[in-house]
Amino acid sequence: MISVIAQxxxxxxLRNGVFLSLAAAMLALMIGAAALSAQRMxxxxxxxxxxxxxxxxxxxxxxxxxxxxAAHFARYAFKPIPRLAAFDPGVTDYAGLALWMEAxxxxxxxFRRAEDLGDAGRFAxxxxxxxxxxxxPLFLFLILFASFAGEREQGTLRQVAASGVSSRxxxxxxxxxxxxxxxxIVAPALIIGLLAASGAASPDASTRMIGLIxxxxxxxxxxxxxxxGVSALAAEKRTALIxxxxxxxxAFVLLPRLAAGLAVTLHPTPDSTTLRNDLSEASSAYxxxxxxxxxxxxxxxxxxxADKVEDLPFNYGGYTLQWSEEYSHPLFExxxxxxxxxxxxQEGVIAMASLVSPVLALDALSAGLSGTDRHHHDAxxxxxxxHRRTIVKQLxxxxxxxxxxxxxxxxxxxxxxxxxxxxxPPRFAxxxGRYVLNALILFGYAVGGVAFAAFALGxxxxxxAK
Amino acid sequence: xLKAKGLTKTFGDVTAxxxxxxxxxxxxxxxxxxxxxxxxxxxxxxxxGFLEPSAGAAFVDGAEVAKKPVETKKRxxxxxxxxxxxxxxxxxxxxxxxxxxxxxxxxxxxxxxxLTSAGLPADAAHRRASSYSKGMRQKVGVAIALxxxxxxxxxxxxxxxxxxxxxxxxxxxxxxxxxxxxxxLMATHDVFRAKEIGSRIGIMKDGRLIDMLDASAxxxxxxxRLYLDHMRGAGDGPSVVRLQGDGDSDNxxxxx
Numbered sequence: 001m002i003s004v005i006a007q008x009x010x011x012x013x014l015r016n017g018v019f020l021s022l023a024a025a026m027l028a029l030m031i032g033a034a035a036l037s038a039q040r041m042x043x044x045x046x047x048x049x050x051x052x053x054x055x056x057x058x059x060x061x062x063x064x065x066x067x068x069x070a071a072h073f074a075r076y077a078f079k080p081i082p083r084l085a086a087f088d089p090g091v092t093d094y095a096g097l098a099l100w101m102e103a104x105x106x107x108x109x110x111f112r113r114a115e116d117l118g119d120a121g122r123f124a125x126x127x128x129x130x131x132x133x134x135x136x137p138l139f140l141f142l143i144l145f146a147s148f149a150g151e152r153e154q155g156t157l158r159q160v161a162a163s164g165v166s167s168r169x170x171x172x173x174x175x176x177x178x179x180x181x182x183x184x185i186v187a188p189a190l191i192i193g194l195l196a197a198s199g200a201a202s203p204d205a206s207t208r209m210i211g212l213i214x215x216x217x218x219x220x221x222x223x224x225x226x227x228x229g230v231s232a233l234a235a236e237k238r239t240a241l242i243x244x245x246x247x248x249x250x251a252f253v254l255l256p257r258l259a260a261g262l263a264v265t266l267h268p269t270p271d272s273t274t275l276r277n278d279l280s281e282a283s284s285a286y287x288x289x290x291x292x293x294x295x296x297x298x299x300x301x302x303x304x305x306a307d308k309v310e311d312l313p314f315n316y317g318g319y320t321l322q323w324s325e326e327y328s329h330p331l332f333e334x335x336x337x338x339x340x341x342x343x344x345x346q347e348g349v350i351a352m353a354s355l356v357s358p359v360l361a362l363d364a365l366s367a368g369l370s371g372t373d374r375h376h377h378d379a380x381x382x383x384x385x386x387h388r389r390t391i392v393k394q395l396x397x398x399x400x401x402x403x404x405x406x407x408x409x410x411x412x413x414x415x416x417x418x419x420x421x422x423x424x425p426p427r428f429a430x431x432x433g434r435y436v437l438n439a440l441i442l443f444g445y446a447v448g449g450v451a452f453a454a455f456a457l458g459x460x461x462x463x464x465a466k
Numbered sequence: 467x468l469k470a471k472g473l474t475k476t477f478g479d480v481t482a483x484x485x486x487x488x489x490x491x492x493x494x495x496x497x498x499x500x501x502x503x504x505x506x507x508x509x510x511x512x513x514x515g516f517l518e519p520s521a522g523a524a525f526v527d528g529a530e531v532a533k534k535p536v537e538t539k540k541r542x543x544x545x546x547x548x549x550x551x552x553x554x555x556x557x558x559x560x561x562x563x564x565x566x567x568x569x570x571x572x573x574x575x576x577x578x579x580x581l582t583s584a585g586l587p588a589d590a591a592h593r594r595a596s597s598y599s600k601g602m603r604q605k606v607g608v609a610i611a612l613x614x615x616x617x618x619x620x621x622x623x624x625x626x627x628x629x630x631x632x633x634x635x636x637x638x639x640x641x642x643x644x645x646x647x648x649x650x651l652m653a654t655h656d657v658f659r660a661k662e663i664g665s666r667i668g669i670m671k672d673g674r675l676i677d678m679l680d681a682s683a684x685x686x687x688x689x690x691r692l693y694l695d696h697m698r699g700a701g702d703g704p705s706v707v708r709l710q711g712d713g714d715s716d717n718x719x720x721x722x
Contacts, residue, residue: 004566008552015554155550162514163567164539 001165002173009177013143015048015197022139023185029135030189033128037086044081044097044434050212051098056420064411067403068321071103075391077312077384077421079109079437080249082371084208087194088129095103099381101388101421104283104325106332108275109381128192129366132216133359136186137223137252141244144178144227145183148460149237164334171228173455174448204427211369211428213292215439218446219362225449229456251357259353259360263346282331286324296323308419315408318400343374354441361441368435371425375434383423391418467492467618467649470514472522475508475673475708482508484673485522488651492617495640495650499693500670506541506653508519513651514544515549527617540568543611549603549625553596557581557606564610572613580647584609585635601632608639619643621652625659637663661686669696675693 013019055076062073077099085092151157160170194209227244233241270278286292302317303309309316340435347364354360367373398414468490475483483505490496498506511517512524515535524531526538548590551560556579565572572580581591586605595603620722621640623631640663646649654660660667663683667679667689676696679689 001567004563008555008563011559012554013554154553154601155546155548156552157551158516158546159544159564160567161516162539162542162544162563164536164542165567166536 002168002176005160005165005173005238006176006180007175009147010180010184012181013177013181013381014142019143019181022142026136026139026185026189027192029126029131030128030192033126033131034086034192034195037089037127040089041081041086044085048078048081048097050264051076052420055321056290057258059418060412060415062415064409066408067399067410067414068103070316070410070415071321071395074100074183075100075421076424077380077387079377079380080423080425082425083205083374084212084370085125085372087212088366088370088372089127090324090353090367090370092372095374096150099384099388101320101384101391103392104328105279106282106328106336106385106388109377110299121282127369128194132186132189133362133366134217134252136189136220137359138245138248140182140220140223141248142241143181144224145231145240145244146235146237147178147228148232148457149234149240150231152235152460153237167457171454172197173285174228174457175224175453179221182220182224185378186216190216204429208369208371209274212366215362215365215369215442217288217300219358222358222442222445222449225446225453227452232453232456232460244402252359253358255353256360256363259350259357262353266349267345268343269342269346279332281326282335284312286320286327291325293320296320315403315464316397318396318403321340322393322396322400325389325396329389332385332407340378347374351437351441354438358442358445361438361445365435365442367407367440368438369428371428375431379426379431380423384421387419387421394418467527468620468651469525470509470512471517472519473509473512473524473526473698474515475505476520481673483512488675490618490649490651492649493644493647495644495652495663496652496666497664498651498668498670498675499655499657499660500536500653501578501697503672504643504670505673506670507622507677509624509670510544510651513538513620516540517689522689527535541617543616543619545604545607545611545619545621545624548600549607549624551595551598551603551606554594556592556594556599557586557602557609558591561604561609561613565613568614568616570614577613578621580609580613583621584639587649590689601628601635602680603628603630604632604636605639608636608643613637615634616648618649619651621650621654623653623655625656627653635657651670657690658686661689668694671696 055078059073059075062070065073066277079097079099081092081097096109099109100107146153148157151160165173194212226247230243230247231237231240234243281288297309300312300316301309304312306312309369310318322388348448350360350364354364366374394417395414399408399409402408402410468488470486470488471628472488473483473488474481486505488496488509498504500506511576512519513526513531515531515538518532527541529538529541531538541673548568551557552563555563558574561577561581562572565577568649578588580592582588584605586609588604590598590602595606598606607624617641624636628636637659640650640652644663644665652660652664661684662711664681667681668675669679669692677692679692681689684692
């Protein structure tokens with residue numbers, strides 16, 4: 001019985017011009033999005049590989065110079081872009097692709113693609129994930145609004161009910177049929193999106209892909225439930241359509257923007273001038289604090305039983321450079337810790353808003369599973385900072401230990417000892433605790449969507465005779 | 467086959483059906499005549515299980531509808547005023563779908579045969595139902611009823627809006643079903659068609675079955691006169707040709 005209803009539902013879709021048009025449009029959109037994303041990823045890969053090679057070449061070829069001068073000359077840490085960024089770029093375009101690992105400064109990432117796109121760039125974020133998160137719900141509403149309301153209007157719902165079909169069988173059959181219809185639109189899109197992101201080198205790529213499929217499935221179950229429920233409750237299909245388009249407009253277009261606006265209003269991120277000043281203060285904290293400088297000098301001379309720095313068995317200048325670095329570390333940690341706390345507070349507001357807008361929960365989970373959200377970027381930033389500290393210490397130690405003579409320089413021999421930055425993005429399992437809330441909210445939506453559809457159909461059954 | 471026992475339905479303060487006692491035997495067509503709001507469609511909805519009775523009970527082949535709604539529906543075929551079909555499916559596909567919902571599976575050739583037997587032109591059986599006239603849809607409805615092999619049929623104004631030829635075809639189909647031993651309960655406004663195919667004719671007014679006529683004992687003119695008398699209130703009370711065994715208990719008492 002259920003399969004008969006599901007098959008009929010699906011056959012109806014296949015003969016519905018609107019469905020076929022929307023499926024074709026969705027497919028075209030996904031192919032376009034996947035192609036754009038794949039092309040973007042290829043560009044990232046190519047440019048990163050070229051930049052890394054140039055960076056190494058320039059670094060090694062900088063000639064003889066003071067190691068601290070080399071530490072200022074510095075190197076770049078290039079962020080490895082996960083293949084799944086082709087599916088969901090997350091914050092990739094906004095968080096920066098490279099980080100300058102210079103002495104004294106823990107710089108924020110630079111080369112933000114969003115900055116290079118110009119005014120029209122704000123329309124350029126078409127990705128498979130965006131298409132599934134925002135466009136697909138509207139498409140699904142457009143194909144499902146008539147599921148019950150249309151049948152009620154044309155009288156077939158009453159006829160089906162008169163055939164001895166239980167409301168449970170009708171609901172499950174309709175849901176299964178709608179699921180087939182939704183899968184016909186969404187599954188190829190999802191597969192295309194994931195294929196564009198395939199070839200993943202990430203060790204937990206399969207976990208992430210399964211997670212993405214589960215998350216998007218829950219999302220579309222919720223959307224299907226809402227669509228069927230509204231269709232079952234609406235007296236006319238026109239009413240169902242208007243209601244669903246209104247839900248889409250509010251929950252999928254307006255609320256996400258409102259939530260983001262509210263989040264940054266309640267918990268503003270410092271402006272770039274403030275950020276620059278705060279970073280500058282942290283980096284020069286040692287040099288602007290005469291008391292600390294004097295104390296270090298006294299302590300060092302005492303430790304080595306020397307009267308003046310020239311009597312120390314090492315280059316005191318190199319020693320203070322390293323000491324000033326380490327003096328700044330907690331200040332940088334506090335600075336970035338506060339930025340992280342602000343971002344967390346903003347995410348808290350968005351998580352609250354996701355209780356009325358499922359796309360917000362999915363958006364966070366999808367970017368997390370794709371390895372392109374803030375947490376993954378923070379892991380890159382942390383790894384780059386660790387590497388910066390290693391490089392700077394290596395150079396400062398060379399200066400300290402070998403640079404006692406004035407005009408000390410080192411050359412390619414030392415530069416070659418400086419390792420390239422290598423970063424293995426965190427495994428999803430290591431960060432999974434951060435996504436539990438979003439996953440639960442999404443799961444709640446799926447259960448709620450089905451429950452709503454069941455409730456609505458129960459009501460609809462009572463209405464059939466009227 | 468179809469039995470109503472003290473069947474009553476109220477909507478708030480309004481009594482849509484009041485203490486209906488009715489029996490429709492196998493091989494019999496009972497037509498219910500009455501103005502809009504007389505309780506004809508409510509009666510059919512109660513037999514279909516679309517409404518819960520406020521009092522009394524409806525039975526199909528001995529099973530109480532309120533207690534076994536799915537089971538009783540499987541023994542029924544229902545033809546509404548407008549047979550609703552899926553417009554994107556052909557007549558044959560619609561027939562196949564509704565039969566499969568009832569647990570009946572037929573071959574493509576059988577489906578076509580059933581539709582043509584019900585009067586649908588052979589070339590129309592595989593055309594999309596969106597192109598069907600009302601008469602053609604009603605014929606598909608008859609084919610569904612026939613193919614479902616239901617023991618009882620409920621028809622709610624099935625002749626309304628049909629052209630004379632389509633109405634004749636439908637009546638012929640119903641007679642065949644009656645002759646096949648089906649019990650048929652039909653709500654209609656059409657006195658003459660009721661006389662033509664009905665075994666008995668019940669007259670309903672304000673939710674009550676106020677008369678039950680032997681269709682074979684009266685001509686159409688007499689039935690119309692009695693009906694109009696009842697509608698005007700002049701004939702409230704059973705006619706001389708009222709049959710025993712129907713409309714008894716409260717209806718009978720009220721009429722007397």
